[in-house]
Amino acid sequence: MPGPRGGKAKAKKPKPVVHSVARVTSDLEEFSGLVDDIEGAEGWNTRVKVLCEFLQLPDLSRRSGLKKVHANFNEVYHSLDDVYVANIRNEKITGAIIGIYTKMCADAILRDKLFQKGLVSKITPLIKIPSTRYLALRALTTVTHHGGVDVRKEISLESPSLLKTMQENPDDLRAAEMAISTMAHAIGAAINQEDPPAPRYLKAANVNTLIPIVIDFMRKPGASIQLLYHGLELLTHPVIHCWSECKAHAPLQNLLVACLRSADLTVRVSALGGLLRLEALSSEEDQRQFDPHKLMAAIERRFPDHLTDILMDYGAMRCDTFLTMASTADNQKAMMQCAQDKDLYSLGLKLAELITRNEFSIAEGGFQMQDPRTGQIEINRDIGLPFIMWSDALPHCARAIRAKGRAGEEDLADMITCKRGIQRNPKFAYFYYVITLGKDHCEGLRSAKKGLKCPKMTPFVRFGLLHRAVELAGNLGVCRIQESSPGDRKYDEGVAFLMSAMEDAKVYTMEAPPDARHMKNVIYWYICLTLAIKGPETPADLQELQVALKKLGHAEEFSILLGTIPPKTQLRLTQQNIVKRYPTAVREWKDLVARFDEETKDEHTISLEKAEDDLAAWLDDLHLEQGETDETRPQRCSHPRVSPNTVALYRCSWCGNPSAALRKCSGCEKARYCDGGCQKSHWSEHKVTCRA
Numbered sequence: 222m223p224g225p226r227g228g229k230a231k232a233k234k235p236k237p238v239v240h241s242v243a244r245v246t247s248d249l250e251e252f253s254g255l256v257d258d259i260e261g262a263e264g265w266n267t268r269v270k271v272l273c274e275f276l277q278l279p280d281l282s283r284r285s286g287l288k289k290v291h292a293n294f295n296e297v298y299h300s301l302d303d304v305y306v307a308n309i310r311n312e313k314i315t316g317a318i319i320g321i322y323t324k325m326c327a328d329a330i331l332r333d334k335l336f337q338k339g340l341v342s343k344i345t346p347l348i349k350i351p352s353t354r355y356l357a358l359r360a361l362t363t364v365t366h367h368g369g370v371d372v373r374k375e376i377s378l379e380s381p382s383l384l385k386t387m388q389e390n391p392d393d394l395r396a397a398e399m400a401i402s403t404m405a406h407a408i409g410a411a412i413n414q415e416d417p418p419a420p421r422y423l424k425a426a427n428v429n430t431l432i433p434i435v436i437d438f439m440r441k442p443g444a445s446i447q448l449l450y451h452g453l454e455l456l457t458h459p460v461i462h463c464w465s466e467c468k469a470h471a472p473l474q475n476l477l478v479a480c481l482r483s484a485d486l487t488v489r490v491s492a493l494g495g496l497l498r499l500e501a502l503s504s505e506e507d508q509r510q511f512d513p514h515k516l517m518a519a520i521e522r523r524f525p526d527h528l529t530d531i532l533m534d535y536g537a538m539r540c541d542t543f544l545t546m547a548s549t550a551d552n553q554k555a556m557m558q559c560a561q562d563k564d565l566y567s568l569g570l571k572l573a574e575l576i577t578r579n580e581f582s583i584a585e586g587g588f589q590m591q592d593p594r595t596g597q598i599e600i601n602r603d604i605g606l607p608f609i610m611w612s613d614a615l616p617h618c619a620r621a622i623r624a625k626g627r628a629g630e631e632d633l634a635d636m637i638t639c640k641r642g643i644q645r646n647p648k649f650a651y652f653y654y655v656i657t658l659g660k661d662h663c664e665g666l667r668s669a670k671k672g673l674k675c676p677k678m679t680p681f682v683r684f685g686l687l688h689r690a691v692e693l694a695g696n697l698g699v700c701r702i703q704e705s706s707p708g709d710r711k712y713d714e715g716v717a718f719l720m721s722a723m724e725d726a727k728v729y730t731m732e733a734p735p736d737a738r739h740m741k742n743v744i745y746w747y748i749c750l751t752l753a754i755k756g757p758e759t760p761a762d763l764q765e766l767q768v769a770l771k772k773l774g775h776a777e778e779f780s781i782l783l784g785t786i787p788p789k790t791q792l793r794l795t796q797q798n799i800v801k802r803y804p805t806a807v808r809e810w811k812d813l814v815a816r817f818d819e820e821t822k823d824e825h826t827i828s829l830e831k832a833e834d835d836l837a838a839w840l841d842d843l844h845l846e847q848g849e850t851d852e853t854r855p856q857r858c859s860h861p862r863v864s865p866n867t868v869a870l871y872r873c874s875w876c877g878n879p880s881a882a883l884r885k886c887s888g889c890e891k892a893r894y895c896d897g898g899c900q901k902s903h904w905s906e907h908k909v910t911c912r913a
Contacts, residue, residue: 358399373410457495479810515784569618650678657689694722717871717879875903
């Protein structure tokens with residue numbers, strides 16, 4: 222520590238805070254020795270050490286030191302605050318104090334206490350001072366990286382100052398890196414959510430200013446890999462609630478599309494997530510209703526020759542159009558028969574068969590009769606049955622089947638009322654299909670994969686399970702990867718989800734009827750998943766996807782002919798945007814994407830670049846004594862190139878369900894299962910290798 226200069230007596234140091242921290246007076250004379258020592262110190266690291274020794278603070282790089290601050294927080298804070306207030310115009314002293322505060326923020330409890338004391342308001346003024354700019358930006362980066370939601374939201378309100386600093390210093394890539402990193406964490410917490418954020422957070426983000434500034438810095442040749450990663454992260458935050466502003470920036474959309482060609486899976490999925498969110502609020506709901514009159518009209522008009530050929534090649538009677546028409550006719554016939562014989566049991570058996578034949582086989586309707594007195598046709602008339610509308614017949618039919626008590630018909634009764642009968646009969650596929658339609662996506666995916674392993678099912682049930690498996694696994698995979706970091710169990714699970722969705726999408730597009738209602742949706746997913754999983758392996762001209770795109774065109778033609786213009790769903794709009802922009806976007810952003818790939822080609826974890834400021838090394842130097850743990854220890858950002866080789870570790874050995882909560886076989890400890898049911902079903906096949 223540098224000694225005092227000019228013959229002045231060194232100021233008396235207060236007692237160590239481990240015992241009793243003396244309040245430092247605001248009299249400048251009290252700190253004359255400290256000021257001299259700080260002025261004589263070279264570098265922020267040395268200045269911080271001078272101040273720590275003057276106040277006799279414990280070693281803040283160790284957990285034991287932070288615990289001592291916990292025990293005497295008020296005294297420690299008042300000592301630091303008195304020095305801060307008395308030397309408010311001394312940049313070196315205020316900067317050193319901010320450095321100490323930043324170090325304390327490695328502890329979540331201390332961070333929250335400092336936040337309540339107004340830490341952010343002490344840091345932000347130093348951003349405007351050239352000599353303390355890096356120090357202040359580093360402090361904000363550290364606090365936001367480890368801060369809670371409230372801290373990050375508060376810091377997001379400082380985005381205008383950070384953007385102004387970047388505008389005024391267009392060549393300062395180091396300052397831009399820290400500012401972008403801070404905003405990526407802060408703005409993400411403030412506005413990256415389903416519910417509309419508070420207007421003040423949107424105003425502070427200032428998307429119309431933020432997007433071009435961030436993109437401009439990402440284009441600069443000297444931009445660090447951390448600036449690029451955090452820049453991409455930052456640009457994907459506003460797209461859901463500021464979609465109109467984001468859509469106005471073509472370079473932003475092209476950048477996201479081009480990132481689908483990166484060699485880094487994290488980059489590709491982040492880009493896909495951003496593109497999906499971009500369409501969320503401007504999209505339409507998917508088709509939910511079916512009009513049999515439009516179906517009949519389409520058949521009467523006849524299909525164009527090329528679509529007729531497609532149906533004939535597949536097998537006309539196996540296609541959805543003809544199955545739906547036949548099922549509708551059979552449903553009407555069964556209802557008319559019931560109106561005559563009032564036999565709910567026979568009606569129930571017929572309805573149970575129709576339910577598994579086609580999605581819209583149980584058409585809504587009612588009985589019509591002519592009033593003998595007036596001659597008028599009365600719609601939905603009561604004819605002596607316990608129901609009026611046809612859909613209301615289902616529970617009555619189920620009771621009639623149960624009342625008969627015939628063996629093997631329990632499944633039919635449960636199926637009609639959509640009750641879960643899996644515990645009674647875990648090999649009945651339709652039960653699993655019903656569960657996939659619920660709100661629990663994880664349970665839905667698990668049921669879809671289990672249902673596909675059932676020994677017998679109709680084509681409609683099989684393709685329904687495949688469709689739900691693709692949709693649920695695709696959504697879960699994108700979310701899991703964006704919510705975690707490479708190396709996390711949750712991240713690997715996300716990779717398994719995407720691979721599962723891709724496999725099922727291939728099967729569906731190859732085997733389902735060409736006029737299937739969900740063919741469009743599955744192909745949308747297939748295109749997005751192909752780009753997200755294969756990345757640079759996909760040709761820039763999308764030649765590999767031409768077969769899928771042609772099949773998609775036919776599926777949309779079928780939809781229009783059958784009376785439904787393909788709705789502008791979130792997935793459809795995303796797929797169209799990607800395909801439209803892909804070739805141009807790849808050319809425009811190939812150099813930047815290559816920068817991502819250069820940093821990840823060795824498939825090792827990428828650490829943050831070591832900052833030039835020697836304070837950064839001190840801030841990162843947090844040692845834990847042997848045997849201690851620290852849940853709030855700083856986590857470095859890392860974005861490795863990910864290979865899906867570990868996918869098998871997160872897939873059930875029987876049904877293929879992707880999950881991070883699988884049970885290992887106690888015999889071989891290699892096979893993994895969702896539960897005892899899957900293990901039991903797989904045992905006949907697994908026992909040979911397990912015993913070996």
